[in-house]
């Protein structure tokens with residue numbers, strides 16, 4: 153069971169007159185095995201939604217359910233296994249003095265999981281890296297290879313849900329499509345559920361089935377990627393995002409990565 157339900161999620165930082173309401177009654181559902189995008193301008197609250205689901209913030213209001221189970225303030229071990237996050241900047245999420253092997257072994261050790269070498273070789277293979285990469289440090293990897301290691305680290309506990317925060321935006325354009333294709337094939341193979349933040353409609357069109365558009369902490373529209381690409385957006389802000397994405401492509405289609 154790996155569906156996500158977000159119901160009337162609100163969150164503020166600070167108190168009194170200085171309080172900054174970052175999320176305002178955000179609601180959407182992601183079905184098990186679905187890939188769902190969250191798009192919108194910088195500062196609209198997309199990453200904050202992921203951080204609430206990942207258990208990094210506890211002072212939210214509303215209801216969050218994963219696989220039908222309510223999330224409470226405290227992080228439990230099982231939820232850590234089920235829900236993993238991949239960040240924008242793989243350099244920041246990998247320790248500079250840890251080899252790939254150590255980075256991948258750490259979650260296994262924390263969760264008391266055996267057959268470490270076999271599992272590490274298998275996960276490297278799954279993300280398209282051979283076993284020679286085991287003893288490299290992050291600075292000895294390209295951006296795309298680092299993001300593959302970050303994805304391997306997220307997958308090594310065999311989660312059902314990946315929370316993806318701009319997983320390709322720190323990469324060269326030439327590598328972006330490679331990583332998106334990898335994410336797509338991993339989802340198809342293992343039936344994973346994705347919730348992905350992006351400011352790039354093309355990336356969402358490439359990887360997602362449906363999306364929600366956020367503006368100033370609120371969801372202005374939920375729609376299918378099909379509707380997005382075929383003039384089905386109704387909200388003026390969504391239409392503006394589509395128009396600006398189209399203005400970057402010669403044929404006027406929503407820009408997809410090469």
Ligand SMILES: Nc1ncnc2c1ncn2[C@@H]1O[C@H](COP(=O)(O)OP(=O)(O)OP(=O)(O)O)[C@@H](O)[C@H]1O
Pocket residue numbers: 165172174192193194195196197198199200201351
């Ligand atoms: N820990 C925090 N303390 C105070 N304010 C915060 C904190 N984290 C986020 N914010 C504020 O919450 C708002 C939403 O931030 P968030 O990172 O969720 O936006 P975003 O839509 O993901 O933006 P971007 O696309 O630039 O990453 C911003 O105004 C940000 O300054």
